[in-house]
Amino acid sequence: MKSVYIAGAGMTRFGRSEWPLMQLASVASLAALKHANLGGVPVDGVVVANMGAARINRQTALGSALVDQLALYPAAAESVENGPASGASAVKVGFQAIASGMADVVLVTGVERMRVVNGMEGTDFVASLSHPIAEYIYGVTLPSLAGLFARLFMEKHGVERKHLAMVAIKNHANAAKNPYAHIQQTITMEGILTLPEAVVNNPPIAEPLHMFDCCPVSDGAASLVLVSQEVAAKLKGPKVRLAGMGQATDTHTVHERKDPTDLKSVRIAAEQAFRRAGLKPEDVDVAELHDAFTILEIAESEASGFFPRGEGHKALERGDTQLGGRLPINPSGGLKAKGHPVGATGVAQLVELTWQLRGECGERQVKDAKIAYACNFGGFGNNVVASVLQREA
Amino acid sequence: MGNISDLEALLRPPAMEMPDYPPKAITLASGEVMVVRQVAREEVPTLLEAIYPLLLVERDFYDVVGARLFGELLAYKRFRVKDEYVLAGLIDGVLAGMVNGRLVNEKTGMSYHTLTIRRGLRVGSHLFAAKMEYHIEHCQQEEVLIVAESPIGFRRWMIEYPLEKRFEVQHELGGVPSWVLPKDTYYAAKPRLVSGRRPISEELMKSAQTILLPRQETVVRQVAGEKEG
Amino acid sequence: MSMKVTGMKCSSCGTVSYPTHAVCPSCRNETFETVVIEGEGKVLTYTDVYALAVEYETRYLRLAIVELDDGVRVTGHLLADKPKLGMRVKTTIGTVREMAEGAIQGLQFVAV
Numbered sequence: 001m002k003s004v005y006i007a008g009a010g011m012t013r014f015g016r017s018e019w020p021l022m023q024l025a026s027v028a029s030l031a032a033l034k035h036a037n038l039g040g041v042p043v044d045g046v047v048v049a050n051m052g053a054a055r056i057n058r059q060t061a062l063g064s065a066l067v068d069q070l071a072l073y074p075a076a077a078e079s080v081e082n083g084p085a086s087g088a089s090a091v092k093v094g095f096q097a098i099a100s101g102m103a104d105v106v107l108v109t110g111v112e113r114m115r116v117v118n119g120m121e122g123t124d125f126v127a128s129l130s131h132p133i134a135e136y137i138y139g140v141t142l143p144s145l146a147g148l149f150a151r152l153f154m155e156k157h158g159v160e161r162k163h164l165a166m167v168a169i170k171n172h173a174n175a176a177k178n179p180y181a182h183i184q185q186t187i188t189m190e191g192i193l194t195l196p197e198a199v200v201n202n203p204p205i206a207e208p209l210h211m212f213d214c215c216p217v218s219d220g221a222a223s224l225v226l227v228s229q230e231v232a233a234k235l236k237g238p239k240v241r242l243a244g245m246g247q248a249t250d251t252h253t254v255h256e257r258k259d260p261t262d263l264k265s266v267r268i269a270a271e272q273a274f275r276r277a278g279l280k281p282e283d284v285d286v287a288e289l290h291d292a293f294t295i296l297e298i299a300e301s302e303a304s305g306f307f308p309r310g311e312g313h314k315a316l317e318r319g320d321t322q323l324g325g326r327l328p329i330n331p332s333g334g335l336k337a338k339g340h341p342v343g344a345t346g347v348a349q350l351v352e353l354t355w356q357l358r359g360e361c362g363e364r365q366v367k368d369a370k371i372a373y374a375c376n377f378g379g380f381g382n383n384v385v386a387s388v389l390q391r392e393a
Numbered sequence: 394m395g396n397i398s399d400l401e402a403l404l405r406p407p408a409m410e411m412p413d414y415p416p417k418a419i420t421l422a423s424g425e426v427m428v429v430r431q432v433a434r435e436e437v438p439t440l441l442e443a444i445y446p447l448l449l450v451e452r453d454f455y456d457v458v459g460a461r462l463f464g465e466l467l468a469y470k471r472f473r474v475k476d477e478y479v480l481a482g483l484i485d486g487v488l489a490g491m492v493n494g495r496l497v498n499e500k501t502g503m504s505y506h507t508l509t510i511r512r513g514l515r516v517g518s519h520l521f522a523a524k525m526e527y528h529i530e531h532c533q534q535e536e537v538l539i540v541a542e543s544p545i546g547f548r549r550w551m552i553e554y555p556l557e558k559r560f561e562v563q564h565e566l567g568g569v570p571s572w573v574l575p576k577d578t579y580y581a582a583k584p585r586l587v588s589g590r591r592p593i594s595e596e597l598m599k600s601a602q603t604i605l606l607p608r609q610e611t612v613v614r615q616v617a618g619e620k621e622g
Numbered sequence: 623m624s625m626k627v628t629g630m631k632c633s634s635c636g637t638v639s640y641p642t643h644a645v646c647p648s649c650r651n652e653t654f655e656t657v658v659i660e661g662e663g664k665v666l667t668y669t670d671v672y673a674l675a676v677e678y679e680t681r682y683l684r685l686a687i688v689e690l691d692d693g694v695r696v697t698g699h700l701l702a703d704k705p706k707l708g709m710r711v712k713t714t715i716g717t718v719r720e721m722a723e724g725a726i727q728g729l730q731f732v733a734v
């Protein structure tokens with residue numbers, strides 16, 4: 001297998017956008033291409049990740065549409081729909097194209113424009129990834145699966161609402177240092193949990209999860225330029241290698257998992273990614289985890305191998321996962337505060353990590369970061385893609 | 394209000410005695426303190442200035458809400474609505490949102506509009522709750538008539554409280570079939586929807602004495618959403 | 623209201639699966655008999671969810687995952703005022719969603 005490098009990374013600001021879908025995708029792509037500074041090297045392939053355009057924006061075949069926008073013909077083009085894991089799945093498609101020798105330069109862009117529908121419709125659209133007969137018809141939504149999961153996980157490991165609040169407070173604070181983040185608003189423990197007003201400030205969404213435990217609904221796009229070693233050697237700028245990727249699936253319904261609190265798919269995907277990279281969780285300097293719900297940051301930090309089972313919240317309490325801590329998690333603000341344009345998320349995680357490894361993150365820079373990890377959590381854990389990135393001198 | 398001409402007296406609706414809304418302080422999720430207080434007629438121009446940039450924003454019906462609210466505030470200032478009141482939420486004096494409504498008669502109130510400028514901190518929920526509090530607790534009314542113009546408002550008010558249908562009554566906002574919040578429902582919902590502390594310190598009251606406007610681009614960006622990615 | 627919720631019982635290893643799969647997750651056998659999913663069990667986890675699709679005109683739904691006494695797990699509506707982890711419940715059938723195509727029947731759980 002040939003080595004794959006990330007030569008450039010770019011994104012739009014996440015939030016609510018007036019831009020049409022393909023404009024979002026184009027702006028992020030052009031930013032990544034500019035960042036990569038390819039000179040005359042042609043783009044061989046384009047992969048677009050997206051979950052809802054067919055339903056929400058009435059547009060399909062986004063890969064071909066983006067090639068057209070960017071006038072990259074006759075580059076190969078694909079579209080990837082893989083639920084909330086679409087982003088990293090698309091990166092994997094690009095990775096495979098280069099690793100196999102079929103391509104030298106692949107542009108991977110994740111995009112989602114979901115604020116055009118109201119919140120209830122948006123929630124229902126994402127819920128369509130749940131099992132149609134055994135979950136969806138009961139009104140199951142992603143927050144409800146997270147609520148069911150959180151109740152069990154918290155009971156089992158002694159996690160309290162204050163721990164969830166700590167994740168939210170940390171990620172909002174990180175996002176406030178990220179000009180691309182959807183939410184630019186710090187929050188306090190008093191305001192969301194301990195004062196009487198917190199009952200109104202932070203209403204329940206899916207008990208025990210409350211509003212500030214859930215990511216916002218965002219529009220946005222993120223883009224990476226993947227290149228072969230031969231191309232990377234010709235480019236100036238720091239070299240970031242996509243050192244290993246892993247992917248694993250689990251049962252469609254949450255209830256069929258023997259231990260629903262065990263994120264087996266995360267565990268397996270992470271093990272694969274680390275093994276392929278020849279690295280270990282202890283080597284990681286910075287991580288982006290899929291905190292669509294605060295509880296998931298804690299659970300994924302354990303399942304990815306950073307902390308023993310049941311101890312993620314203790315690491316959080318110790319401050320290990322803050323900026324400046326032993327292993328900063330979600331310096332970008334995470335899905336929680338950077339935002340979650342579903343199809344763009346998995347790409348955006350790697351955009352942040354590429355910038356981190358290149359030392360380009362300004363106020364939220366993790367000092368001397370050399371090795372980075374991302375977990376893109378699809379379905380409610382039924383399809384997970386993990387990635388390990390390494391900065392080469 | 395000084396002397397007014399006979400003709401002006403004829404044009405003004407008769408006014409009922411309305412209690413003052415006692416100001417309260419709410420600590421928001423951000424830790425910032427929002428003072429909720431009544432808005433005097435002479436302060437209306439400041440609110441109009443905040444609404445003005447929204448008049449042509451179609452998203453989430455801000456144009457309809459903005460334009461109607463603009464008219465209601467003008468009419469309040471110039472005595473052309475019967476028994477209207479306006480409440481504002483102020484953070485360090487800066488306008489975070491506003492609500493208004495009026496008394497239909499002694500027993501029944503009518504909610505007009507809720508406009509949130511500072512979004513993401515439940516300012517609208519707090520202010521809407523303050524408005525219900527004013528009708529039921531301070532004006533001692535039995536019920537409040539309510540409609541929503543946007544889906545967000547519908548979900549929030551109709552389902553959160555929850556409101557009852559009073560479809561035989563046309564609400565003054567466009568003659569839309571009305572919903573109603575009865576007193577009992579209000580009190581049942583109060584623990585989870587109404588908050589704030591009274592009395593508020595002199596220092597805090599002073600900070601909220603003059604209504605300051607957020608920067609205009611902040612208003613449009615926050616309320617209407619980003620214009621760029 | 624004679625609707626039943628059904629799963630499948632593997633004709634080779636006897637594993638009951640709900641929902642159905644084309645292949646037995648335990649032994650990869652491809653023949654099954656249909657079995658009715660019902661009975662008593664305990665609440666494994668539950669949530670009150672307020673983030674609902676538009677057709678629900680209610681403040682929240684109480685959802686639960688229940689482990690039936692035969693080991694089969696199901697997701698459905700918990701009709702209990704004071705839910706608790708581990709509480710004993712039994713299945714019934716009722717309307718779980720009103721959709722464009724009509725009322726959808728499904729599993730509900732009531733305290734025993």
Ligand SMILES: [Zn+2]
Nearest residue numbers: 632635646649
């Ligand atoms: Zn079998």
